Amino acid sequence: MIGDVITIIQDNWLLLLVGQYPNGPLGGIAATLILSVVSIVLAFPVGILIALARLSTSRLLLWPSTVLVYVARGVPLLMLIFWVYFVGPLVVGTRIPGFLTMLITLVVYEGCFLSEIIRGGIVALGRGQMEAARSLGHSYLAAMAWVILPQALYNMIPSILSQFVSTIKETTLGYVINVPELTFAANQINNQLLTQPFEVFFLLAIIYFVICWSLTRAAILLERRISNKRAGRGGTPTPPALEARALTAEP
Amino acid sequence: MITFDKVNKKYGDYQALADINAEVKRGEVVVVCGPSGSGKSTLIRTVNRLEEINSGAILFEGRNVHAPMSRREMNRLRSHIGFVFQSFNLFPHLSTLENITLSPIKINGVKRELAREKGMKLLDRVGLANKADAYPGQLSGGQQQRVAIARALAMEPPAMLFDEPTSALDPEMVGEVLAVMKGLAADGMTMMCVTHEMGFARDVADRVWFMDAGQILETADPETFFRAPKHPRAQRFLSDLRH
Numbered sequence: 001m002i003g004d005v006i007t008i009i010q011d012n013w014l015l016l017l018v019g020q021y022p023n024g025p026l027g028g029i030a031a032t033l034i035l036s037v038v039s040i041v042l043a044f045p046v047g048i049l050i051a052l053a054r055l056s057t058s059r060l061l062l063w064p065s066t067v068l069v070y071v072a073r074g075v076p077l078l079m080l081i082f083w084v085y086f087v088g089p090l091v092v093g094t095r096i097p098g099f100l101t102m103l104i105t106l107v108v109y110e111g112c113f114l115s116e117i118i119r120g121g122i123v124a125l126g127r128g129q130m131e132a133a134r135s136l137g138h139s140y141l142a143a144m145a146w147v148i149l150p151q152a153l154y155n156m157i158p159s160i161l162s163q164f165v166s167t168i169k170e171t172t173l174g175y176v177i178n179v180p181e182l183t184f185a186a187n188q189i190n191n192q193l194l195t196q197p198f199e200v201f202f203l204l205a206i207i208y209f210v211i212c213w214s215l216t217r218a219a220i221l222l223e224r225r226i227s228n229k230r231a232g233r234g235g236t237p238t239p240p241a242l243e244a245r246a247l248t249a250e251p
Numbered sequence: 252m253i254t255f256d257k258v259n260k261k262y263g264d265y266q267a268l269a270d271i272n273a274e275v276k277r278g279e280v281v282v283v284c285g286p287s288g289s290g291k292s293t294l295i296r297t298v299n300r301l302e303e304i305n306s307g308a309i310l311f312e313g314r315n316v317h318a319p320m321s322r323r324e325m326n327r328l329r330s331h332i333g334f335v336f337q338s339f340n341l342f343p344h345l346s347t348l349e350n351i352t353l354s355p356i357k358i359n360g361v362k363r364e365l366a367r368e369k370g371m372k373l374l375d376r377v378g379l380a381n382k383a384d385a386y387p388g389q390l391s392g393g394q395q396q397r398v399a400i401a402r403a404l405a406m407e408p409p410a411m412l413f414d415e416p417t418s419a420l421d422p423e424m425v426g427e428v429l430a431v432m433k434g435l436a437a438d439g440m441t442m443m444c445v446t447h448e449m450g451f452a453r454d455v456a457d458r459v460w461f462m463d464a465g466q467i468l469e470t471a472d473p474e475t476f477f478r479a480p481k482h483p484r485a486q487r488f489l490s491d492l493r494h
Contacts, residue, residue: 132340135299136354136406137330139322146357150344 004199012189019180027180036168039106047114072112081105085177098179117159121152161219165212252277252441258307267293269465280442282452285462291445295414299332333403333411337418339395341387347398348383351405373401377431393424397431410441461485
């Protein structure tokens with residue numbers, strides 16, 4: 001079976017990597033990664049803005065942002081994709097490419113989820129930091145920018161990274177509106193071979209797993225590095241955390 | 252310099268401050284004491300408007316802090332009032348020196364190099380010049396509070412407010428913070444301190460305000476206050492402290 005998988009890779013590596021490019025649109029892993037990275041990069045400022053609106057005392061900001069977040073949380077992503085796919089062109093009056101449709105949907109959806117993470121991080125800081133900054137004379141937004149957000153975002157790095165990982169997995173839904181990303185490429189291969197679905201989708205799973213797992217590892221390393229810097233330990237590693245067993249085992 | 256004029260504050264039905272009339276003069280050190288829940292912290296927090304008041308006025312250098320004003324004016328006014336918290340509230344993501352230089356750079360537009368130079372002088376003044384690059388998490392409570400004082404001083408405020416600056420400290424660290432405060436007082440800084448450190452009040456204060464139930468029941472020089480408090484509540488408070 002492994003032999004079959006290797007053969008599939010040898011025959012289709014370019015399709016898996018970049019899709020039909022340069023003879024067609026960019027696809028495969030490249031499209032998946034570009035879609036994920038661009039959507040999270042755009043969703044990040046959107047998330048901060050929604051979080052600030054959700055913390056605002058102005059109803060003009062509070063209500064629309066709250067409705068947006070509740071809708072995004074209460075509706076399956078696939079539904080949002082269909083909305084943007086079918087309603088979007090009616091609104092703007094022209095065809096929207098699949099990639100752009102997927103990008104817009106992901107930015108809104110991830111922006112809403114990130115905003116809840118960021119809001120949680122801000123609220124968890126307590127009011128002491130804000131009071132200290134305000135009493136020094138910083139404006140609300142300056143206090144947010146220099147004091148609150150750097151801490152809240154740092155504390156939320158693990159959640160933000162896991163949101164990024166789920167974004168990568170969510171790009172697979174682009175398949176249903178013919179965005180030529182990695183899953184789309186794998187399905188093309190499967191349609192050519194017809195007889196080896198297990199091998200093809202096993203390969204697909206491995207690729208997604210490697211990407212997401214290495215990102216998770218990178219997140220852990222990044223987190224350690226920053227907390228070491230804060231604790232003034234330079235490059236030395238943190239002592240390993242207690243194993244779950246040590247915390248739950250009967251004494 | 253700081254004048255309270257018929258200040259009232261309510262939390263719902265609860266009268267947190269009742270008709271406060273008092274004044275802190277330029278160069279004066281006032282210690283506010285009293286039992287917990289008496290409104291001391293609320294009072295000091297109204298001075299830079301961390302708490303709003305329901306009626307009355309608080310004049311800081313002749314300006315009513317609680318008058319309607321633009322946010323910009325509010326921020327400007329706050330930057331002239333140094334405030335030190337019980338819980339230090341240093342910014343944990345910044346080094347000691349960065350904690351001090353952040354506000355002069357961002358608010359007053361002081362050049363980075365100059366701000367650092369002044370910051371080092373302030374750190375030296377609170378005895379922590381060797382901790383410039385340390386993060387707050389690496390400092391003891393007493394050291395953190397000294398940095399917090401330096402941070403407030405960096406904005407060169409004409410008056411400093413201290414809200415129970417030593418209450419969160421282990422006993423052996425109280426002295427180092429009080430020493431810094433004494434130094435400030437000796438330099439002529441106008442100070443208003445909510446504190447339970449009666450030794451500090453006795454040695455450093457020009458006036459003691461005794462508060463209970465949202466009122467200032469007695470103001471006196473420390474000598475008189477500790478020797479012969481007039482108000483029965485103050486007498487009881489002082490005798491409770493001795494036991």
